Amino acid sequence: MKNNLFLLTKVLVRGGNSIGKNGKKNRNWVLWLILGIAFLPMIGQLAAFTALGYDVLKNIEIQTVIPAIIIALSSFVVFFFGIFYVLNTFYFTQDIESLLPLPLRPFEILGAKFIVVTIYEYLTEIVVLLPVLVVYGIKSGGGVLYYLYSAVIFLIMPVIPLVISSLIIMPLMRFTGFVKNKDRFKYFVSIFALGIGLGVNAVVQKYAKGNIDPETIQTKLEGLDKNVDMVTTYFPSAKFAALGLINNNSLNGVLNIFLFILISCGAAALFLFVGQLLYFKGVMGISDATASRKKISGDEFNRKVVHSSAIKTYLLKEFKILIRTPIYFINCILMNFIWPVFMLIPLFSGNADIGKIREFINGNFSGLFIGIGFGFIMFLTSTNGITATSISREGKNLYINRYIPFGYKDQIIAKVLSGIIIGLFGIIIMIIVVGAILGIGIENLIYLFVVGLLGLIFSSFTGIMFDLLNPKLDWDNEQKAVKQNLNLIFNMLVGIVVAVVSVLFVFLLGLTALQAFIVLSVVFVIIDVLLYVLVSKVGVNLYKKIEQ
Amino acid sequence: MIELINVNKSYNGKVKAVDNLNLKINDGEVFGFLGPNGAGKTTTIKMITGILNSDTGSIKINGIDISEKPIEAKRQFGFVPDDPNIFLRLKGLEYLNFMADLYKVSTEDRKKRISALSERFEMENALGDQIQSYSHGMRQKIVIMGVLVHNPSVWILDEPLTGLDPKSSFTLKEMMREHVENRNTVFFSTHVLEVAEKICDRVAVINKGKILFCGTLDQMKIHFKGEESLEKMFLEMTDNEK
Numbered sequence A: 001m002k003n004n005l006f007l008l009t010k011v012l013v014r015g016g017n018s019i020g021k022n023g024k025k026n027r028n029w030v031l032w033l034i035l036g037i038a039f040l041p042m043i044g045q046l047a048a049f050t051a052l053g054y055d056v057l058k059n060i061e062i063q064t065v066i067p068a069i070i071i072a073l074s075s076f077v078v079f080f081f082g083i084f085y086v087l088n089t090f091y092f093t094q095d096i097e098s099l100l101p102l103p104l105r106p107f108e109i110l111g112a113k114f115i116v117v118t119i120y121e122y123l124t125e126i127v128v129l130l131p132v133l134v135v136y137g138i139k140s141g142g143g144v145l146y147y148l149y150s151a152v153i154f155l156i157m158p159v160i161p162l163v164i165s166s167l168i169i170m171p172l173m174r175f176t177g178f179v180k181n182k183d184r185f186k187y188f189v190s191i192f193a194l195g196i197g198l199g200v201n202a203v204v205q206k207y208a209k210g211n212i213d214p215e216t217i218q219t220k221l222e223g224l225d226k227n228v229d230m231v232t233t234y235f236p237s238a239k240f241a242a243l244g245l246i247n248n249n250s251l252n253g254v255l256n257i258f259l260f261i262l263i264s265c266g267a268a269a270l271f272l273f274v275g276q277l278l279y280f281k282g283v284m285g286i287s288d289a290t291a292s293r294k295k296i297s298g299d300e301f302n303r304k305v306v307h308s309s310a311i312k313t314y315l316l317k318e319f320k321i322l323i324r325t326p327i328y329f330i331n332c333i334l335m336n337f338i339w340p341v342f343m344l345i346p347l348f349s350g351n352a353d354i355g356k357i358r359e360f361i362n363g364n365f366s367g368l369f370i371g372i373g374f375g376f377i378m379f380l381t382s383t384n385g386i387t388a389t390s391i392s393r394e395g396k397n398l399y400i401n402r403y404i405p406f407g408y409k410d411q412i413i414a415k416v417l418s419g420i421i422i423g424l425f426g427i428i429i430m431i432i433v434v435g436a437i438l439g440i441g442i443e444n445l446i447y448l449f450v451v452g453l454l455g456l457i458f459s460s461f462t463g464i465m466f467d468l469l470n471p472k473l474d475w476d477n478e479q480k481a482v483k484q485n486l487n488l489i490f491n492m493l494v495g496i497v498v499a500v501v502s503v504l505f506v507f508l509l510g511l512t513a514l515q516a517f518i519v520l521s522v523v524f525v526i527i528d529v530l531l532y533v534l535v536s537k538v539g540v541n542l543y544k545k546i547e548q
Numbered sequence B: 001m002i003e004l005i006n007v008n009k010s011y012n013g014k015v016k017a018v019d020n021l022n023l024k025i026n027d028g029e030v031f032g033f034l035g036p037n038g039a040g041k042t043t044t045i046k047m048i049t050g051i052l053n054s055d056t057g058s059i060k061i062n063g064i065d066i067s068e069k070p071i072e073a074k075r076q077f078g079f080v081p082d083d084p085n086i087f088l089r090l091k092g093l094e095y096l097n098f099m100a101d102l103y104k105v106s107t108e109d110r111k112k113r114i115s116a117l118s119e120r121f122e123m124e125n126a127l128g129d130q131i132q133s134y135s136h137g138m139r140q141k142i143v144i145m146g147v148l149v150h151n152p153s154v155w156i157l158d159e160p161l162t163g164l165d166p167k168s169s170f171t172l173k174e175m176m177r178e179h180v181e182n183r184n185t186v187f188f189s190t191h192v193l194e195v196a197e198k199i200c201d202r203v204a205v206i207n208k209g210k211i212l213f214c215g216t217l218d219q220m221k222i223h224f225k226g227e228e229s230l231e232k233m234f235l236e237m238t239d240n241e242k
Helices: A002-017 A022-059 A065-091 A095-099 A106-128 A130-139 A144-156 A159-175 A182-210 A214-233 A236-246 A251-283 A298-304 A310-324 A326-348 A354-362 A366-383 A392-403 A408-438 A442-469 A478-482 A486-509 A513-545 B041-048 B070-076 B092-102 B107-120 B136-148 B166-181 B193-199 B217-223 B230-240
Strands: B002-011 B015-025 B029-034 B056-061 B077-080 B154-158 B185-190 B202-207 B210-215
Touching: A002 A106, A022 A065, A022 A106, A022 A130, A022 A486, A065 A106, A065 A130, A065 A159, A065 A182, A065 A236, A065 A251, A106 A130, A106 A144, A106 A159, A106 A251, A130 A144, A144 A236, A144 A251, A159 A251, A182 A326, A236 A251, A298 B092, A298 B107, A310 A326, A310 A408, A310 B092, A326 A366, A326 A408, A326 A478, A354 A366, A354 A408, A366 A408, A366 A442, A366 A486, A366 A513, A392 A478, A408 A442, A408 A513, A442 A486, A442 A513, A486 A513, B002 B041, B015 B041, B015 B202, B015 B210, B029 B041, B029 B166, B029 B193, B041 B056, B041 B154, B041 B185, B056 B070, B070 B077, B077 B136, B092 B107, B092 B136, B107 B136, B136 B166, B166 B185, B166 B193, B185 B193, B202 B230, B210 B217, B210 B230, B217 B230
Parallel strands: B029 B185, B029 B202, B077 B154, B154 B185
Antiparallel strands: B002 B015, B002 B056, B202 B210
16 A cells, blocks of 8 residues: 555656656756746845844744745645645546546545645745745844754644645535536636635735834734734644744743644545545546537538638637637736736725826836836747647647647748737737726827837747747646746746836836837847848748657 | 658767668559567658658659758658647637648638548537647547648658557558559558558558568569468568678
């Protein structure tokens, strides 16, 4: 039994991390290193914030709330991601079909998958939990025991939130027919999660507004001690973990850590027990899509069966797959429209003085409006990953593109076009909304549209170049093609750098809107043409050389 | 017609998957490509269809070199891969239209062919559904229909009969024979020796990247001096190589 569990865990962990075969392992490490570096600023900020928070809270002697808050907060983040990890790793993955016929008991499969998900969550913890624990340890002069307890907490903390995620998902999968349709359920959960995200954002914005008064901050801080109790009640283990850390010098600390471990073990046992009962029946019979099996009527047939050009049909194929695959839809398409909404929340929640912004933009700073607008569009279009994952998304079926009589360059251009067209929708909606709310002149909006389009073309070309250089084709779960794809992150980094440089350029030179428009247009027309040449020559050669 | 001249392919510059292959498949013949697992069948088919580049040698389809004029060469053939799990999120009809567009089939022709093929393969009720809702056999059928919708003169099929029900399997074999009667070419790989015995005009046996035999079944029997079963001849041939 034990052997089965560890054997399976080993196989699953390896399967999940294989970006490429053969000699690519080393490169893999380099990529992870770059990803780590990309997260460094965030980790650094959190560490700095903790240090600052420690000093402030120490004045009123409640610095000990820090571990409690961060453990509770990390528990929530782990729980939130856990919902998706559990769905995708336990249920919506292709390895299930090969695992079910093996003589394995439900809890063995579940146990192995649980460990895999826990490992994924360690990555979350490295960003969210680790910096705070370390800084707190340094600030409070924690000894060996403090770090030992921290390590224990780091390793065990994800268990309880993940068990809660599982206990929500497993009965749903077992007892409701609705979720048996993979695609429909994924759309549902993701849009629900986005709703929560937007809601949290709106609440935070509102809260932030009410908290500006220093006196209110003081009272809030004093009330914090009680809030900690409240926060940690949702994750009871978090309280024990925090108390263990805080009292690491005394017997009380050992007891709390011991309780924390005990509760986590209990939760894991409960999970395995419930899983043993619910898992197999829930995972069996999940279908990918519903089928009507109805004959297409003569009229419909005549309407649908018509000739169109190869490039159009290929482009339509890209769109259909992007829209019909939930993971692609959410990451590549919905993101285009969600980001502008996120940006607009401050405007609607009343934090910003629209009148002032309007004055600001239509006055001397119209150039900066073009610069920032361009920067934002660069960021937006480089984040959607439509082109940066377009080769990776083909996965094991990339070979089809090689035997169809449709040239490699045309295929690449069609993929780039798919990114440009969808991005264009995002830009147009954003420009209309921003223009209407801020009352920006039509001239400036046209300038922004033109430079935005050039930025969109830029990020679409750079995206596909990254994906051509190192496509991630070896995946068994669509999520891996877009979510665990570093090409998207590289493209995003390039987008951010270009955005920042452009904004700084416009700002430092104090350009007017017209000047900013002319300079950005000229620069990016030249760069875009160069990128087109690069993609047509080098890109096509790279595409030819991809062997599976 | 398919012609392979001195074709070589090795992976990572070491493992030789195909070793100096010479093969000519004439118009008007069903040609069976036999060999044990890992013999180099799929690699050869991938090179013929342009999925892999050969290291050396030339491959021509209807006289057109696949590496010199890839698009034109690809228009000559239709290919059925061994894995039918493709374009799962397209509907059956969308997939057929997609293939017809890529191969520039006129609206009239495709209407006629899609109607006829869906009737012959009993797929009329499935064309409106996504391919991912299809069974393995139905997926196989839609891929075959995607090839036939552009009516290529050369058919290249990798293990086409796996997963088909007896009736569809019969239909496909029948269609292969009909196709070559019009001076067209069918090239397919198989493990199933009985199939090769029944419908092939000629066969080639490949093992470890080398052609061990190429000719009619009668020639093979003479080669082995007797009335041995194809299976026995096959086993003898591939065994001696070990």
